[in-house]
Amino acid sequence: MKSFSRTTFLLAACLLGLAVSCKKDPGPEDSTPFDKGAMLTNIADNIIIPAIDDFSTKINALESDYLQFQADRSSVNLETVRESWKAAYLSWQAVKIFDFGPVRDNGFKGATGTFPTDTVKIEDNVAAGSYNLGSVANADAIGLPALDFLLYRVNALSYFVGNDPYTTYGLDVIQKMRSELTTVQSAWTGYRATFIAATGTSTTSAFSELINEFNRDYELAKNAKVGIPIGKQSLEIQLPEYIEARQSGFSFELLRESVHQIYLLYFGCDFNTGAAGLGFDDYLNQLDRTDLSATIGTNFQNILNKIDSFSGTLEEEMATNVSGLDELYNLLQGQVVYLKTDMTSAFGVLITYQDNDGD
Amino acid sequence: MLFGVSRFMLKGWVKTLYIDPQYYFGYLGFEWVKPLEGSLMYLPFILMLIAALCIIFGLFYRIAAFTFFLCFTYVELLDKSNYLNHYYFVSLMSFLMMLVPANRAFSLDTRLFPNIRRSTTDQWHIGILKFQLAVVYVFAGIAKLNSDWLLDAQPLKTWLQAHHNLPLVGEWMQQDWLAYAFSWAGCLYDLFIVFFLLSNRLRSYAYFFVVFFHFVTWYLFPIGVFPWVMIFSTLIFFSTDFHERMLRRLRSLFRAKETSAPRAITSGGKRTITSFLLTVYICIQLLIPFRYVLYPGDLFWNEEGFRFSWRVMLMHKEGYATFYLYDKETGRESEINNAKFLTRTQEDQMATQPDMIIQYARILKEHYDGKVLHYGDQKFLIEDPAIYAKIYVSLNGRPSQLFVDKNVDLSLLPYNLKHREWVQPFEE
Incomplete structure (x- = not known):
């Protein structure tokens, strides 16, 4: 795992650079009224669609690298697959926010990112030789987390060598994601018009779904990536088996990227260039809630800084730095109330999935 | 009613509201009212459909009205998470309809039992x-005579600005004057x-x-069938002559021979x-809506005497509750x-309503005790x-405030109509 520390550092530095580059000038606000439709267009064209395209590029690279590895199961080729898997997993942190429209219709979030993965189920599937990866039962034996186990378990290479069914399982997992992603990607071309037109606040409008999923994804990052492993839901007993990407030890990088993508969406930053655009912060400013929008921005910065302060993997920190992780969790927790309660109610959006009869 | 019930069933709400949840938030004194097992829960809705049809055609009117009232109220x-003023209104109206003889003219009952036909009815009906x-x-x-509504134009200011992308009128929606105009x-x-x-004039x-x-x-707010209920209900204010004219037109459609008309008389x-x-x-x-004066503190914040x-449409409350x-x-926590126990609607409603917070705490205690x-x-x-x-709540666009602090064992609190001192005081 040590060999990754340089890439880790470089990556973190890049991300930090991005974060800084997207910070907005607090210059004079122009007086034209805020336009939610324009914000949704920015989010669709400069964030969601590029993020899906980027993930698609990364998954295609993963597939071709894996095919090469399947033909020649060398440690060099395994290393290439690992690198492209990691790139795809990081790219996924942006796409997973948008669990509505085509992503939800295709059950893509659950199929791609469910963890912890069930290693016994994976081995059983391989041993059986035939499996339906789309079945509900296999939801935790597929996706990017399943590959964490296959690619990074102890002596990973030795399991692939001379074991075709095992190697095929990995390919099947990748190709399942690729084919679903193709569906999602082309569905978004059609859904774009619906999305940018749905500016309403009824619970089924795309804007409400965006806000709801933004909140849900943030809470998921807080709970699944940090809270549950460090014991917040288990009487303070740590649960290392719930750590995301436990085998590869990339949990912190995934957490950081997840929070960072949520942060970039909040500021409406272009996915590729990082250039600032219309985001939730602009909407809050328009509603005379500059205090709130500033607080949320500062909180995000504090969370990202805190994540950067850890030098070990999440599992290592859990063994040695319980109080540091508690501080991180409290920072994450403290932000929820601003996003879920203050921001959402300022927008006049209802935090509920149920389309109700109103009152 | 027919429309409302069909809409309810078509939208799949029977399942999401009354079959899927694991727990229900009953009303104080009515916790014994429990949902039927699984798909049996469709039964009261089907009965309501039939009853509504019978009421429209005036067939077995009293029984139908009674059935409708019973099923609807049941x-x-x-679950109070689904409380809406207009559901309460429908309950009351169906209760009253059960008492008034609205089947004495222009109904199938008068064909079956001609001797009940009357052209007049008591004034009180x-x-x-x-x-x-x-x-x-x-x-x-x-209820609208409060400072949030009249002086701050809230929550309408929040709700209206959200519609600023509407064609033509959109740009007014972000203007304060419009929110005030709507409020007043x-x-x-x-x-x-x-x-x-x-x-009359x-x-x-x-x-x-x-x-x-x-x-x-x-058009502007997600309020379901309420506007239609009120538009049609208010027709009752029109004179009997007006209704007779409408009935005559309807009759000609059905080629009915009846010519006698109901007329209200003083009993x-x-x-x-x-x-x-x-x-x-x-x-x-007349008294129930005023019961809030018996409670100290802010009505919107504490919701004591609110339902x-x-x-209607009086406040925008959003909460975040961590239990x-x-x-x-062992001293561990x-x-x-919450998603393990409640549906999202229930969680959303619970987070801002003190009585539901107590109910939820009891659900949790019962679940974990002895486990x-x-x-x-x-x-x-x-x-x-x-x-x-630890619960934070934002009311009518204000920054969120602490609503419930982590220093009270909620499972030990009494669930009654007394003032709840454990809710943090509201600060302007």
């Missing part, structure tokens, strides 16, 4: 329905519309406003029991994943746990 009593509508409007108007106009409308409807103009007002609210007989019961009903209706009071299970034996929890290789026998919560 469903409403199951129509009067009580008018009274009920008046209560809804006037109290909705009185809505308040005046609610307070006075009934009196205009009662006036102004009635048709007033009805124009009724239609306009409810159409606007239907001559002494009906002391009826008038006594009517007085009781009227008094209850059943025609406080904790505390094991007294766990955060509760053995396994985490890793450790085992905990949970006995008599404490339930704490």
Whole structure:
């Protein structure tokens, strides 16, 4: 795992650079009224669609690298697959926010990112030789987390060598994601018009779904990536088996990227260039809630800084730095109330999935 | 009603609201009302459909009205997370319809049982329905006489700005003057519309406003069938002549031969029991909305005496609630994943309503008490746990404030109508 520390550092530095580059000038606000439709267009064209395209590029690279590895199961080729898997997993942190429209219709979030993965189920599937990866039962034996186990378990290479069914399982997992992603990607071309037109606040409008999923994804990052492993839901007993990407030890990088993508969406930053655009912060400013929008921005910065302060993997920190992780969790927790309660109610959006009869 | 019930079933709400949840938030004193097992829950809805059809055609009217009232009220009593003023209104109206003989003309019952045919009906039969509508409007108007509504134009300011992408009128939606205009106009409308409807001279103009007002609210806000219910209900204010004309037109459609028409008359007989019961009903209706004066503190914040009071579209409340299970034996605590116990609607409603917070704390205690929890290789026998919560709430666009602090074992609190001191005080 040590060999990754340089890439880790470089990556973190890049991300930090991005974060800084997207910070907005607090210059004079122009007086034209805020336009939610324009914000949704920015989010669709400069964030969601590029993020899906980027993930698609990364998954295609993963597939071709894996095919090469399947033909020649060398440690060099395994290393290439690992690198492209990691790139795809990081790219996924942006796409997973948008669990509505085509992503939800295709059950893509659950199929791609469910963890912890069930290693016994994976081995059983391989041993059986035939499996339906789309079945509900296999939801935790597929996706990017399943590959964490296959690619990074102890002596990973030795399991692939001379074991075709095992190697095929990995390919099947990748190709399942690729084919679903193709569906999602082309569905978004059609859904774009619906999305940018749905500016309403009824619970089924795309804007409400965006806000709801933004909140849900943030809470998921807080709970699944940090809270549950460090014991917040288990009487303070740590649960290392719930750590995301436990085998590869990339949990912190995934957490950081997840929070960072949520942060970039909040500021409406272009996915590729990082250039600032219309985001939730602009909407809050328009509603005379500059205090709130500033607080949320500062909180995000504090969370990202805190994540950067850890030098070990999440599992290592859990063994040695319980109080540091508690501080991180409290920072994450403290932000929820601003996003879920203050921001959402300022927008006049209802935090509920149920389309109700109103009152 | 027919439309409402069909809509409810078609949208799959029977399943999401009354079959899927694991727990239900019953009303104080009505916790014994439980949902039926699984798909049996569709039964009351099917009965309501049939009953609504029967009421429309005037077939077995009394039984149908009674069935409708019973089924509708039963469903409403199951879970207060789904409380809506207009459901309460439908319950009351169907209760009243059960009592008035609306099957004495232009109905299938008169064909089956010709001897019940009457062309006239007692004044109170129509009067009580008018009274009920008046209560809804006037109290909705009185409820709007508060500083958030009149001085800050909240929550309308929040709700209206969200519509700034509407064609033509969109750019007004972000303007403060519009929010104030809507707030004041809505308040005046609610307070006075009934009196205009009662006036023979102004009635048709007033009805124009009724239609306009409810159409606007239907267009802008997610309020479901309520506008339609009110638009059609208020027709009761029109004179009997008006209704006769409409019926004559309908009759010609059905080629019916009836020519006699119902006409309201003042009852001559002494009906002391009826008038006594009517007085009781009227008094209850007039007093319930005012029960909030018995409680100290802010009505919107504490929600003591809030329901059943025609406080329609009055506040925008959003909350974030984290519940904790505390094991007294080991001093350890766990955060509760609310989604494991509640639907999102329930969680959303619970987070801002103190009585539901107590109910939820009790659900949690009952669930964990006596349970053995396994985490890793450790085992905990949970006995008599404490339930704490940290809850933040934002009211009408204000920054969020602490609503419930983590220092009260919520599972030990009494669930009654007394003032709840454990809710943090509201600060302007």
